[in-house]
Amino acid sequence: MRSKWFGVAVVAEVREGKFHRSTWELLGKAYELNSKLGECVYCFVVGKVSDPKEPIYYGANKVVYVEDPELSPMRPREYVEVLKELVLKYRPSIVLGPATLYGRHIMPRLAAKLRTGITADCTDLDIDEEGNLVQIRPASTGLVMAKIVTPKHRPQMATVRPGIMKPLPRDESRGGEVIREEVKVRYYGDVEVIEKVRYETKVSLAEADIIVSAGRGFRKPEDLWMAKKLAELLGGVMGVSRPLVDAGWVSxxxxxxxxxxxxxxxxxxxxxxxxxxxxxxxxxxAKTVIAVNKDPNAPIFNVAQYGFVADLYDLIPKVIDILSKLRRTKAAHQNP
Ligand SMILES: Cc1cc2nc3c(=O)[nH]c(=O)nc-3n(C[C@H](O)[C@H](O)[C@H](O)COP(=O)(O)OP(=O)(O)OC[C@H]3O[C@@H](n4cnc5c(N)ncnc54)[C@H](O)[C@@H]3O)c2cc1C
Incomplete structure (x- = not known):
């Protein structure tokens, strides 16, 4: 059974005619996995895109393109039907999708149609000595990193959260092939798209160059002014750890x-x-991590390049004061 399945496929996320960046991240990982398998990297594109060659520049060997503007993840039954046909025709041993809203909507349905399993929200992927996909993700509320393998079933399916894998640099000299497929699909017509409403996020963390994040060391919501001010002085944005969201301090x-x-x-x-x-x-x-924590044994210091063992209520106002003075001095020099 296993020998009939060959290659690593990425299910592309297409939003309003454009590829979502998660597609490039997954292709980067697929390329790395395939370097251990020596098979083929597919990119399955369903919908309508302006340039179906684009995935080749990010590492796909073959782009399998079903061009149909009517096909949208908002009509999941038809959409998944098409993907299932592609998987059964090309028989990739591994099928990866993004753990975005789109992926959460589509990938489990696809796994069910193919009568195989799926590991959601992987944080890493690898290939073991037998050529199986190792699907790595936190389990037991983060106490263990589980390594899940699917030795008996094909395809092996996983979703990966956006922002975790690194895309390959875009390279137009990469070679590859675009295969156009037509899949006859029955339109069930059970979903009608009435209106599309764009959700505006309050902060764009994924694209931010500098992030100042606050955690449970902050005693009350009003104290977040320190993280906001420091972020503003550095030209960045504020982030938080989950307990502050759960407590309703920020969205x-x-x-x-x-x-x-x-x-x-x-x-x-x-x-x-x-x-x-x-x-x-x-x-x-993150390229550089700086941690401020009053506990010298806090695990954050294991991932930080620079650490300050300090009470944030002492240190951060002082740093804000120094940066504010520097900014005023700079402004005075520029406008004497
Ligand atoms: C399924 C699942 C998903 C999760 N997803 C996320 C996620 O996406 N993001 C996330 O952040 N968490 C997530 N969590 C929660 C996670 O397990 C931790 O509970 C959380 O990250 C802890 O947040 P924290 O570090 O702010 O708080 P704590 O662990 O309580 O740490 C607070 C720190 O502040 C320090 N401190 C206290 N007072 C001061 C002071 N005055 N000055 C300096 N330092 C001080 C303490 O020494 C301590 O190290 C998830 C949990 C589960 C189960």
Whole structure:
């Protein structure tokens, strides 16, 4: 059974004619996995995109494209039917999708149609000695990192949270093939799209270059002014750990981590954050991490390049004061 399945497929997320960046992240991982298998990286594209060659520049060997503007994840029955046909025709041994709203909607339905399992929200993926996909994700509320393999069933399916995997640099010299497929699909007509309403997020953590994050070391919501002010002085944005969201201090848009947003800023400052697995999973892409914590044994110091063992209520107002003075001095020099 296993020998009939071959290659790694990425299910592309298409939003209003454009590829979502999670597609490039998954292709980067698929490329890496395939370097251990020596098979083929597919990208399954369903819907309508302006340039179906684009996935090739991010690592796909073959783009299988079903062009149909009527096909949308908002009509999941038809959409999944098409994907199922593609999987059964090309028989990839591994099928990856994003753990976005789109992926959560589509991928479990696809797994059920294919009568196989799926591991949701993986934080990493690998290939074992037998060529099986190793699906890695926190389990038991983060106490263990589970490694899940599916030795008997094909395809092996997993979703990955956006922002965790690194895309390959876009390279137009990469070669590949676009295969156009027509899939006859029965329109059930049981979903009617009446209106599309854009949800505006309050903060764009995924794209932020500098993030100052606050954790449970902050005693009350009013104290968040320190994280906001420091972020503003550094030209960044504020993030938080999950307990502050659960307590209703700020909206989920601000949450960094496994069940929030995975971030990849140039600078990440974690203040009063212990460094749980779920939080740290979301900051793996950060280039430099600075931690402020009064506990010298806090796990956040294991991932930080710079650490301050200090009470945030002493340290942060002083840092804000110094940066504010520097800013005023700079402004005075520029406008004497
Ligand atoms: C399924 C699941 C998903 C989850 N997803 C996420 C997620 O996406 N993001 C996330 O953040 N969490 C997530 N969590 C929660 C996670 O397990 C932790 O509970 C959470 O990250 C802890 O937040 P914290 O570090 O702010 O709080 P704590 O762990 O309570 O740490 C507070 C820290 O502040 C320090 N501190 C206290 N006072 C001061 C002071 N005055 N000055 C300096 N330091 C001080 C303490 O020493 C401590 O280290 C998830 C949990 C589960 C089960």
């Amino acid at each position: 989920r848009d601000y949450q960094v981590g496994f069940s929030g947003t995975a971030v990849s800023p140039r600078l990440y400052i974690a203040i009063g954050i212990s460094g749980s697995v779920q939080h740290v999973t979301g900051i793996r892409g």
